[in-house]
Amino acid sequence: MPSLKDFRRIVVKVGSSLLVDAAAGGLKRAWLDSLTADIAALHKGPRDVLVVSSGAIALGRSVLKLPAGALKLEDSQAAAAVGQIVLARSWSESLGAQNMTAGQVLVTLGDTEQRRRYLNARSTIAKLLEWRSVPVINENDTTATTEIRYGDNDRLAARVATMMSADLLVLLSDVDGLYDKPPGAGRDAKLVPLVQRITPDIEAMAGASNSELARGGMRTKIEAGKIATSAGTHMVIASGHVPHPLQRIIDGAPCTWFLTPANPVTARKKWIAGSLEPRGALTIDAGAVKALRGNKSLLPAGVIKVEGTFERGDAVVVRGPDGAEVGRGLIAYDAADADKIKGRSSADVQSILGFTGRTEMIHRDDLVLGGG
Numbered sequence: 001m002p003s004l005k006d007f008r009r010i011v012v013k014v015g016s017s018l019l020v021d022a023a024a025g026g027l028k029r030a031w032l033d034s035l036t037a038d039i040a041a042l043h044k045g046p047r048d049v050l051v052v053s054s055g056a057i058a059l060g061r062s063v064l065k066l067p068a069g070a071l072k073l074e075d076s077q078a079a080a081a082v083g084q085i086v087l088a089r090s091w092s093e094s095l096g097a098q099n100m101t102a103g104q105v106l107v108t109l110g111d112t113e114q115r116r117r118y119l120n121a122r123s124t125i126a127k128l129l130e131w132r133s134v135p136v137i138n139e140n141d142t143t144a145t146t147e148i149r150y151g152d153n154d155r156l157a158a159r160v161a162t163m164m165s166a167d168l169l170v171l172l173s174d175v176d177g178l179y180d181k182p183p184g185a186g187r188d189a190k191l192v193p194l195v196q197r198i199t200p201d202i203e204a205m206a207g208a209s210n211s212e213l214a215r216g217g218m219r220t221k222i223e224a225g226k227i228a229t230s231a232g233t234h235m236v237i238a239s240g241h242v243p244h245p246l247q248r249i250i251d252g253a254p255c256t257w258f259l260t261p262a263n264p265v266t267a268r269k270k271w272i273a274g275s276l277e278p279r280g281a282l283t284i285d286a287g288a289v290k291a292l293r294g295n296k297s298l299l300p301a302g303v304i305k306v307e308g309t310f311e312r313g314d315a316v317v318v319r320g321p322d323g324a325e326v327g328r329g330l331i332a333y334d335a336a337d338a339d340k341i342k343g344r345s346s347a348d349v350q351s352i353l354g355f356t357g358r359t360e361m362i363h364r365d366d367l368v369l370g371g372g
């Protein structure tokens with residue numbers, strides 16, 4: 001079985017019921033402090049740690065003393081507005097006490113699903129990691145409406161993990177893993193320690209998709225597992241109802257591992273190279289070809305010609321001066337802007353376009369070289 005210490009970029013998803021004390025009201029600060037102590041130990045490793053934290057709605061409810069029972073959409077959105085501030089402050093204080101900086105990131109479905117915004121969210125979170133901050137991510141519940149909502153942070157966390165090429169997603173939950181019988185099917189159910197592949201049998205163990213327990217339950221965790229493992233991210237489900245939940249996994253607490261045969265960086269590069277229809281092409285000079293082969297990013301200065309109609313975040317083909325394909329990548333500018341800044345130094349971009357764009361036309365993380 002793998003150990004948390006084997007991984008270099010870990011996304012930890014924390015469920016509402018772990019953080020919020022429904023009976024007493026308020027946030028379980030001592031538990032949070034035990035978790036951030038575990039995060040600090042991994043972070044010093046050094047590893048990148050990202051948090052996807054639920055709890056905005058539940059905390060808002062408790063601060064506002066709203067009655068129990070289902071909330072209407074606008075009520076839960078307004079409750080999240082109150083709760084998210086408390087949630088972010090608690091993470092910031094608790095991580096701060098461990099000498100880490102928290103960076104709050106609120107995302108909606110479009111930020112992870114539309115390429116234009118995907119690139120934005122990805123580079124902002126990458127910058128936080130470069131600064132050694134801990135991104136604390138939640139859905140933007142106050143403005144996300146039903147059609148554009150994830151609704152559950154299990155799948156959101158899986159999307160974040162694959163977007164950031166994380167090699168592990170940890171789902172801290174109410175239960176210590178997947179059992180071999182659906183919830184409610186009797187007491188003799190046994191924990192499944194390892195899932196090599198998510199088959200229909202495994203899905204059946206999680207219960208029917210239309211069951212009451214489905215949302216935020218085992219079913220969405222299996223969906224998260226599919227997203228993660230198909231993109232090269234391993235996943236582990238473990239109980240968060242204990243102090244130091246990450247250290248407990250390291251110490252061998254019962255949990256369920258979902259393994260992936262792939263590597264997240266390779267899987268993302270495969271996605272860029274193979275699954276996206278290129279919308280345009282850039283021709284670059286010999287110096288830039290050499291730079292790319294030396295694992296550098298593509299700067300505007302090396303671009304000779306821009307063809308096609310594309311938007312920021314679209315895939316484009318990159319060709320050498322002889323027209324041969326050098327590779328493919330996700331471009332940081334739309335076609336009109338790319339054309340204006342081609343051949344120019346990155347320092348001139350601001351005066352040409354009137355805004356400060358990215359230094360790179362295509363960042364090396366978004367570039368896949370092909371051919372020789």
Ligand code: GLU
Binds near residue numbers: 058
């Ligand atoms: N985003 C919601 C919140 O913070 C939680 C969604 C979930 O629990 O999966 O309240």
